Amino acid sequence: MANLEDHFGDDASLDKEDTKSILEFLVKNSAEASTKEASVKFLNSIKNDDIIAMSQTTFWKNEHKDIPKTVFEHEKIKSKANCKACHSDIEKGLIEDEKIKNINNFM
Numbered sequence: 888m889a890n891l892e893d894h895f896g897d898d899a900s901l902d903k904e905d906t907k908s909i910l911e912f913l914v915k916n917s918a919e920a921s922t923k924e925a926s927v928k929f930l931n932s933i934k935n936d937d938i939i940a941m942s943q944t945t946f947w948k949n950e951h952k953d954i955p956k957t958v959f960e961h962e963k964i965k966s967k968a969n970c971k972a973c974h975s976d977i978e979k980g981l982i983e984d985e986k987i988k989n990i991n992n993f994m
């Protein structure tokens with residue numbers, strides 16, 4: 888949030904009010920403020936590394952290591968960051984096994 892002028896190569900700067908409300912949302916909903924199993928595992932996996940994407944953590948890489956690279960390139964997925972393509976309930980903060988889509992549909 889502190890360097891939005893250069894956000895993965897894009898200028899994503901916002902006005903003061905939006906910056907404040909998004910920052911408050913992020914802090915309130917951060918893994919540090921959660922007791923969910925995945926949050927704890929992500930945090931433990933980050934340790935002191937300067938990681939800016941969940942998909943760069945060893946925990947994420949381990950959980951997804953058996954998924955072929957081509958699945959993430961599928962037109963309905965396009966990116967590892969598109970968590971919702973496979974985890975239907977992720978917007979509610981839930982990653983339940985029974986809500987993970989069958990990746991065979993993307994092969």
Ligand code: HEC
Nearest residue numbers: 925941942950958959967968969970972973982984987990
């Ligand atoms: C191509 C589909 C796909 C995408 C995209 C994807 N996942 Fe997954 N994810 C899976 C599958 C399949 C599993 C289950 C792997 C297994 O059990 O072998 C999984 C497992 C997980 C788990 C472990 C769940 C548990 O109960 O142990 C977490 C946490 C998770 N994913 C988070 C994410 C996050 C966060 C993102 C986005 C940054 C993401 N995933 C993107 C398919 C995906």
